[in-house]
Amino acid sequence: MRNRRFSKAETRILERCWKLGVCSVREILDSLPEDERVAYTTVQTLVYRLEQKGALRRVKKIGNAQMFEPALDQQQYRSGLVRDLLDLFGGSSRLLVSNLLETGALTLKDLKALESTPRRGKSSRRGQGGKRND
Numbered sequence: 001m002r003n004r005r006f007s008k009a010e011t012r013i014l015e016r017c018w019k020l021g022v023c024s025v026r027e028i029l030d031s032l033p034e035d036e037r038v039a040y041t042t043v044q045t046l047v048y049r050l051e052q053k054g055a056l057r058r059v060k061k062i063g064n065a066q067m068f069e070p071a072l073d074q075q076q077y078r079s080g081l082v083r084d085l086l087d088l089f090g091g092s093s094r095l096l097v098s099n100l101l102e103t104g105a106l107t108l109k110d111l112k113a114l115e116s117t118p119r120r121g122k123s124s125r126r127g128q129g130g131k132r133n134d
Helices: 008-020 025-031 040-052 074-088 093-103 108-115 122-127
Strands: 056-062 065-070
Touching: 008 025, 008 040, 008 065, 025 040, 025 065, 040 056, 074 093, 093 108
Parallel strands: none
Antiparallel strands: 056 065
């Protein structure tokens, strides 16, 4: 997903696909809340864009309907967003966290809760040449 940006509309469609699994454009449209409904062709365009970007893939055709599934899972998507966000802060996680604290998006209470949360993959990342961005 590196360097692939998704619009808000594309992200919304991708979220629907994560919920639905294998689905058609019609199923995606029907799954949208009433206040977010758009034209069928709009959803179709967004699905094709996501396919071009590698976030969705065609899996089969039923009648005239193409069936799609996510080619990108939520963790991969979030990891890409975090990398992009870190890039905005010169790769410094300290600058990012400092900014989150300054804006109130992250509180000291949040930080303390994070400290007591077990860390996933910390030792395995370092063992594979991963670097820390303090």
